Amino acid sequence: MASDLELSAMRQAITLSALGLGTTSPNPPVGCVILDRHGTVVGAGFHRRKGEPHAEAHALNAAGGAARGGTAVVTLEPCNHVGVTPACRQELINAGVSRVVIAVMDPTSRGEGGASMLAAAGVEVETDVLHNEALTVLEPWLTATVRRRPYLTWAFAAEGEHQSAAEERLLLDLRANADLVITDKILAEGISGGHASAHFALPGDTDIGTGLSQWLSAAYEGGVRSVLVVGYEYGAALRPCLHAVDELVVAMPRTGPSQALEVVHSDLMPFDFRLVEVAAHEYGLRFCMRCFRA
């Protein structure tokens, strides 16, 4: 059982990990917090981009000798492969950490990942700690990795006099979470220059309407793990391909209490999407739905 201190540390790690959204791909956005042997937070870190240290390495670096005998709390299973950087499970072992608490297992590790190696080295390992809370940040990367195509979000504002202003606002608010943004047939990094250029390539075209699945596969091969399409008109190409859309973000104008039917249409709420967020904004309301297809 994870302690209250460990649960709190995991929530810190999850929160920090979101600072890697829009720049880590093709790597995952991961956060890590180190507790010393008394349960005091002595280090924290997150992964920023491929080729740079992983979250565990940043957190261990911050903790220094205080990590010995302590606990590493990490949002994703520590890696077991020596790539551009050393394997995190080995860095944790070398630092003398006695316990590792993990939220989400790496779907690419197939039981041979860092968790089993840590356990074999005598480190206590606990998994599935705040798994669902960790998915608030990791779900797009996980979905992309399992399906081998980017997580696709379509954001748009309902037609009306404030439509373009509302869509500009959606773009501003959401772009830093995405690897790639497409709006009015213009394609750009969500965070300009955010990715490690050696491991990330922008797709050559924006022709998502025809051959969407090939386009997504090519983008995935280039390192893209999340795509944000903004705009009702341009995104309409996605309407017949809603099976490929993972997340819908919809902005609606304000309405009188008895004219509400004009605002919320059932065709904006496909059967296999669940509401994950609803909030009022100055222009009206915004809701976000995630697909729950198996």
Ligand SMILES: [Zn+2]
């Ligand atoms: Zn790692």
